[in-house]
Amino acid sequence: MIIRPETLLRPVPGGLYCPAGDFWIDPTRPVARAVITHGHADHARAGHGAVLATKETLAIMAARYGARFAGSMQALAYGERAAIGGIAVRLVPAGHVLGSAQAVVEKGGARVVVSGDFKRRRDPTCTAFEPVACDIFISEATFGLPVFRHPPDAGEIAKLLLSLSTFPDRCHLVGAYSLGKAQRVIALLRETGYDAPIYLHGAMQKLCDLYEALGVGLGDLRPAQEMMKTPLTREVFKGAIVIAPPSSLNDIWSRRLGDVVTCFASGWMRVRARARQRQVELPLILSDHADWDELTATVAELKPGQLWVTHGAEEALVHWAQTNGVPARALSLVGYDEDGAGERDEAEA
Numbered sequence: 506m507i508i509r510p511e512t513l514l515r516p517v518p519g520g521l522y523c524p525a526g527d528f529w530i531d532p533t534r535p536v537a538r539a540v541i542t543h544g545h546a547d548h549a550r551a552g553h554g555a556v557l558a559t560k561e562t563l564a565i566m567a568a569r570y571g572a573r574f575a576g577s578m579q580a581l582a583y584g585e586r587a588a589i590g591g592i593a594v595r596l597v598p599a600g601h602v603l604g605s606a607q608a609v610v611e612k613g614g615a616r617v618v619v620s621g622d623f624k625r626r627r628d629p630t631c632t633a634f635e636p637v638a639c640d641i642f643i644s645e646a647t648f649g650l651p652v653f654r655h656p657p658d659a660g661e662i663a664k665l666l667l668s669l670s671t672f673p674d675r676c677h678l679v680g681a682y683s684l685g686k687a688q689r690v691i692a693l694l695r696e697t698g699y700d701a702p703i704y705l706h707g708a709m710q711k712l713c714d715l716y717e718a719l720g721v722g723l724g725d726l727r728p729a730q731e732m733m734k735t736p737l738t739r740e741v742f743k744g745a746i747v748i749a750p751p752s753s754l755n756d757i758w759s760r761r762l763g764d765v766v767t768c769f770a771s772g773w774m775r776v777r778a779r780a781r782q783r784q785v786e787l788p789l790i791l792s793d794h795a796d797w798d799e800l801t802a803t804v805a806e807l808k809p810g811q812l813w814v815t816h817g818a819e820e821a822l823v824h825w826a827q828t829n830g831v832p833a834r835a836l837s838l839v840g841y842d843e844d845g846a847g848e849r850d851e852a853e854a
């Protein structure tokens with residue numbers, strides 16, 4: 506039987522639905538059967554009947570929502586195959602955060618790949634994106650505008666280290682999303698040989714512990730809270746790095762750190778107004794999403810029969826694909842963080 510690839514997955518209110526297999530990918534409301542690409546809150550929600558995901562994503566969901574976050578869970582290793590209602594499903598690395606996967610959905614020679622969120626550059630905390638040829642590639646486009654070109658990570662980390670040596674008496678408070686970005690910033694610092702203790706806001710602890718438990722070494726991490734008790738213990742923050750959720754950058758908690766250089770690690774730091782709005786002194790352009798060059802290079806490399814675009818600046822990427830010979834459409838799915846990603850701590854950028 507010949508299957509038309511566009512019948513395999515349908516963009517409907519609530520997410521991407523596979524009618525032949527009766528399952529959803531990253532549904533935005535509770536469903537009977539869900540395939541989850543990664544642990545960020547806009548993709549991984551609690552309350553589904555059955556969840557299929559990588560073991561890392563299942564562990565992240567359990568850490569966030571409790572062990573009983575779904576009726577049943579099935580772990581699928583990268584490359585392993587599952588069958589849901591006669592539809593073959595595979596998860597392959599997306600390079601976004603630990604455990605993140607693209608969902609490969611196949612039947613009768615037709616193949617659709619859902620990128621989830623992805624990036625192409627190296628990340629010491631997760632497995633690199635694996636390109637899979639397909640009839641339809643469903644791509645995110647969080648940074649789908651030509652203005653978004655993320656600089657090399659090493660230069661951003663060097664900026665942070667330079668500031669530390671220039672202002673050795675000031676605490677460097679780095680705002681970072683608690684899943685993925687925080688651990689990546691820490692791992693990138695460790696790769697440069699920075700081995701001093703790094704202090705964590707309480708909201709960071711659980712996921713950092715989980716990364717460590719899943720084999721991602723992060724070095725000497727300490728709870729900031731315990732050092733905040735007296736002015737004497739507060740001395741330790743002079744010249745130290747503290748990682749906190751973006752929402753804590755300008756709150757009462759951060760005032761207890763003393764004289765602070767406020768930093769924020771996000772792809773949105775490309776936009777000066779955003780850095781100003783958060784009173785960020787040292788913006789660090791570090792993103793877990795593909796930038797414009799990575800998005801277009803991925804489409805050029807895969808040359809899918811069709812490109813479907815979701816999650817962000819859809820029209821620009823659709824236009825680029827069409828002018829480069831790839832039929833494309835915008836899905837306009839609601840319920841995923843796009844522009845607002847920088848505003849919610851559990852979201853990402």
Ligand SMILES: [Zn+2]
Pocket residue numbers: 543545548601622853
């Ligand atoms: Zn994500």
Ligand SMILES: [Zn+2]
Pocket residue numbers: 545547548622816841842
């Ligand atoms: Zn997302």
